[in-house]
Amino acid sequence: MNMFRLAASAALALAATAVSAQQTVKIGFITSYSGLNGNLGPYMERAVRLYLKQHEKDLGGVKVELLTRDDTGPNPDKARQLAQELVVRDKVNLLAGVIFTPNAMAMAPIATEAKVPFVIMNAGTAVITTRSPYMVRTSFTLWQSSYPLGQWASKKYKTAYSLVSDFGPGHDSEEGFSKAFEEGGGKMLGKVRVPLQNPDWAAYMQRVKDAKPDVLMVFIPAGKTATAVMKNFSDLGLGQAGIKLIGPGDVTTDEELPNMGDVALGVLTVHHYSAGATRPQNKAFVAAWKKEYGQNETPNFVAVGAYDGAAIIVDAIKALKGNMDPDKTMEFFKTWKNPNSPRGPISIDPETRDIVQNEYLREVKRVGGQLANVELETVATALKDPWKEFQKKK
Amino acid sequence: MSEALQRSALSLSNVRAGYGETTILEDVSFSLPERGSLAILGRNGVGKTTLLATIMGHTTFQSGEVKFLEKRIENQAVYERSRAGIGYVPQDRLVFPSLSVEENLTVAARSGRWNLERVYDLFPRLSERKHHGGNQISGGEQQMLAIGRALMGNPTLLLMDEPLEGLAPIIVEMLLKALKRLISEDSLAVVLVEQHAKLALQVTRTALVMRRGKIVHEGASDALLANPERLADLVMAQ
Amino acid sequence: MAFALQTEKLCKSFGALTVADHIDFRLEPGARHALIGPNGAGKTTFVNMLTGVLAPTSGSIFLNDQEVTNTSQAARVRLGLGRTFQITTLFRSLPVLDNVALAVAERTGVAKRMWRSASSCKDIVEESQNLLGVLGLADDAASAAQDLPYGKQRLLEIAVTLGLKPKVLLLDEPAAGVPSHDSGKVLQQLEKLSSDIAVLIIEHDMDLVFRFAQRITVLVQGQVLVEGTPSEIAGDKRVRDVYLGEAHV
């Protein structure tokens, strides 16, 4: 084995000197490993590494170097400084990553000024991609999931209440949902915005319960808060009171489901990705993930955003043969399509550089003894970010 | 005489002590036999309180030797000295205000001849006040409580720092009687620091006079009591 | 009849406990006056009322004929009342010179200046050095106060207060805790104090009191027992009794 490796690398080295100087594409990868939701960073990095490992051989000898940096949570000035360093000092060809909206916003001017293409792999506030022509997003927008959610809900329910975290994505979700819900003839009984760091949910849940809506739409950033919300929803007996819990997929993220226990059963969400989806591309993705990181590990929507982010980058490298001229790269990005993403067919909207994807209605069910988001129907196909569409009309 | 053959309850030799780097006691040596009683006299600020605090372990010990029942104790913790049998009645009484009178007594209790009943017998006033808070009683009662508290630990040596200070004459009379009873009836060694020299000399067997951290006189109490001029010279000034 | 310091019927009680009971006290300009009394006589309370740390229950205090009963501590200092502390209260980590200079600067109003360097305030530094010289501390100017031997710390305590150029100086046990061989030095320095200053000394060391004071007031249980010259006091039987513990007034 060792002998083989040695021989292989020697051959590679020979080949490199023989053909031309081996090319390296450097990616400045900024995500959150510490601080609030520091658990999401590792999902992002693992997904990118997994994709790169799977497609190393397709790169035609171009090396990809991932320079990982921790922005320590919603910490925009830190993110900006890291981006600047990556661009100036490490001379990266691309920037990528970013969990949090403010961090992405703070990095936008750097991407513009330095002309470095910037692949956003998570941050989901609609407005982000308008901040720099060098941004492309492979994740989602909250409007994409919340708007169809509202449309769907307005057909089944009459009254609704919304409960969202008080920051950009939360506001997007609230607006997207209520716009669609009201357009469809439903009535919003109330909207409440909750601080990001919030200890006890009981008061809000009680408030909702006393308002007696048909349905409660919840958006909170993925993670432990989602679990707390579920628990309180159940503890206060909102379900028994006839209130249905729905939301964009962040309420029932795949990695938190085991923590939630049975309270999550029956929760309906609209999202672009479920680890439990049965499409073959997804099964292969989940299997590869488990093989790489352990049987108890499950990818989530952050992982798939990053996985497709890695895909767009690898495809660009292949297309440009490692010669990453920023404008050419962006041109390539704008027309990129992938019919075989784990989440189904996706593409980039050339006008907005934002992701175009399907949205699925899912329900939490027990599958093989474990809770999973089971896709029920496709509520929107090849959906562009609705917010940007509405902005255009204005 | 026979006292010389007796075991000493307390003996200090060449003790230097103070607070931090400040030295207050310089070269203090004396010895007190078991069941003896000693008055320490001197004006304010000569180191009497520091001397008691040093025996109890509250000061910075700099050099010398402190023996209690022939065992060296200068390196022992305060609570160990207390448990070994030294009782302490501090100058400002330091009754525990958030404890009731009875709790003040029981918190310090160790088994022996002294118990609640005997302390209440010695100070009936405390028995009447047993459910009062430590800060809800008069100065005289606090003093009784401080003494009672020390007795509850069943000490072999009792250190008392100005127990008669600032009390009404009638209380002083009462306490003096109690002190006499303690010294004569019980097999207890007592060190009494007192500004009221004559009162102190009346109840003790031997006396020390201190000045500026040093012992300037050591002798029998009654001799000093009988010679007021000498006493005045020693205690006041010259 | 301007008295440097005067109290009229000064009373202080804590609840039922009276610690100052109609004290009438007068300090002549330039006087060398001592206040003595057994522990618990109320000396500290009296001093605290004079300096403004405690408010009296009733009665009044005058400083150079000006009523100061309700003026703040700082204002009394500006009116010329300086005090030293029984327990050494120095700026322990600062140089000896600075201990004095802080007081001098405060008196002259320099202390609130932010924009010039302290060590270039020649007048402040010089005055401070002179004061240190007067008290025999000139050689120690650069040491930290906490590194001085205790006797010298007591002198520094006085020097700091002298930096305020007080007209009335309250010395609260200036020799407390000073080893015996050093207490003479403290007295020597006290004797050199300018005669413009009225000095009230609260002291237990009778050596010191009798050698220094021209008048002595004896305080017992919050009341003035007797006032007189040292020889009068030394011969007074009541004083003797108080100190030896027979009399309970």
Add this chain to the structure above:
Amino acid sequence: MSGYSADTRIRWTEWLPWVAAGLFFFLMPEYLSLGARILIFILFALSLDLILGYAGIVTLGHSAFFGLGAYTAGILSARLGVNDAFLQLAAAAGMSALLGMLTGAVILRTRALTLLMLTLAITAILLEIANKWSTMTGGADGLSGVQVSPLLGLFKFDLFGRTAFLYCLIVLFAAWWVVRRIIYSPYGAMLTGIRDNAARMHAIGAPVYWRLVMIYTVSATMAGVAGALLTQVNQFVGLNVLGLEPSGDILVMLILGGVGRLYGAFVGPVVYIVVQDTLAKQYPEYWYFGIGVLLIFVVLFARGGILGIFDKLRDKWLSHSRPKSSARASAR
């Protein structure tokens, strides 16, 4: 050492930070944005040292002023279109000074835990306001769209951070000069007096409380300027400039360097940020473990911080080379 005994001439060692900054500018041009960040935190730490190190006020809420300065500059540009760097700085300084004076006047009458909690609650309230008043502040998404016109109409804030670095360096130098003057002034000496023994300060007639309010205001002003610099350099303000975390961070930085010694505020942020930067690259999920250990180590074994360690080493070396003086010291 400050005060009347001090030699106030600038020693050659005091030029070292500036020489180092100059060398840094020319030798490590790719690190300038990190450099600017460090300079800003040095300024912030310096402002904290003024009240913590020189006046002895322990606070968990110094970020209130830093954050207010940052938001003032940001709002001025992004909402009101005022893009002049110096106007932004001046406005930030003014707002922070005002807040410093008002809150100082209220809280400086208290001590210990109460003071600690009041400072903490004040910055928490500002954080709530910044979070909720999103039309002005951008809320949790942060305030983007901040612009700074080229300095003096000539120097644009460039991608490499050259202008930013030099600009921060000049502001820091000015602040250093001001702080240095203050601590060597009678006022500074008076502050060390308060820290050392407030009771005695009262007894020599100093209006201690007002003096503290005054220095608290000065310190708040400087912290506000530091916050404004951060906004200008980043062209962005986020909620992370307010609350307990930045207050704790700056406290930790200052302590690492050494409190009450002026240059501790220079050493601490450099070490903290470099350690954080390095550890975070190696162990992005666990870097604060290292910071925590460092902190505990400093608290247990090196109370004077890093500069304190240097002092001790120097003293040791001096006492070895001059055995006589140490003999005299121990004889006393």
Add this chain to the structure above:
Amino acid sequence: MLSSVVSVAFHGVAYGMILYVISVGLSVTMGLMGFINLAHGVFAMAGGFVLSSFMARFGVPFPLAVLSAFVLVALGSVVLERLLYSRLYGAGELTQVLFSIGLILVSMASARLIFGDQAARVLLPDYLRGQLHMMGRDFPTYRVFIIFFSLGIILLLWFGVERTRWGAMVRAAVDHRAMAQSVGINTRLLFMATFALGSGLAGLGGALGADILPVQWAYPFEHLVYFLIVVAVGGLGSLRGPFIAALLIGVADTACKYWVPEFGAFLVYAATIGILLWRPMGLFGVRA
């Protein structure tokens, strides 16, 4: 309206109880030992993790797991007290603040390394789930349990402190430490035991409250401000003060969220400032 008042009061009290059980130890640490221990939340976090890992990995039943949280955290705290805290008794507040921040950082990183990123998973036994119906309203069973159980613990604690000799010793040591030693109390040992008890209670509170305040590695920092408010507003060295303060905060926080959610935590902080300016030593404080 009336019924919503009942609900708000109920949830507020449940939240307040958890806050109190966690914070009372901090009040004791600061009041008795004069140690400003910002790292107190570490013990609560540890309690939550003990509960969840004992239940999830070893199948320990809920009551036993809660007990283990108390015992293990108490024992663990003794080690910390001996190794680290005891070296800093009597050090300045700044030193203690920094030390405890350091401890928070170290324990957060360690917790993350050991337990990962997810919140501690607590699966309540069936008998504690569901609703109780009273007075025409629903009350979550678990919160009812929390209120009564905490109340039991609190009464036990108060009884211990007010009525036992151990309690008298603790109060004596708080009043006059040196004098307490002079009557033979080994204050060092007493402090250690009391510290362990306080930490154990925090562990217990963290475990019980894990369902309400999710326990995750960032826990000690996230909730620190609330613990501190409880203690500062309640007053150091008092048992009742923090109890009142915790209930006040619990109810006020819940009421604000219910009626004026747009204010967020603003009112709680403003009230804290108001109370501390009105009574700098806290509502029932015996020392500043």
